[in-house]
Amino acid sequence: PEFIQYLLDVHRPVGMDIHWEHVSRLCSPCLIDYDFVGKFESMEEDANFFLSLIHAPRNLTFPRFKDRHSQEARTTARIAHQYFAQLSALQRQRTYDFYYMDYLMFNYSKPFADLY
Secondary structure (H helix, E strand, C coil): CHHHHHHHCCCCCCCCCHHHCCHHHHCCCCCCCCCCCCCHHHHHHHHHHHHHHCCCCCCCCCCCHHHHCCCCCCCCHHHHHHHHHCCCHHHHHHHHHHCHHHHHHCCCCCCCCCCC
């Protein structure tokens, strides 16, 4: 819950960390006509598809997550759901509203049924 308070605090003393910024703000999708858009959830597959699309040499591959972080696991939808289940309905709604444009851009479904 502290993280969500930081995230939603419009008067935070330090600016927004780029890792949590809206993708819609970072990438200016209305100003740039992208030829390719990948998603974090399918990053390895998307990157390999892109490399084949541009006819990159076969020995050029996207680094696998486990190659760089052998003892770590990626955050899963289940872990994210467990975290958000700890929040109040209002905090969940405000977080969803905060990232609403990103949900639309990447065709994400609402993570909880009580969101509108």
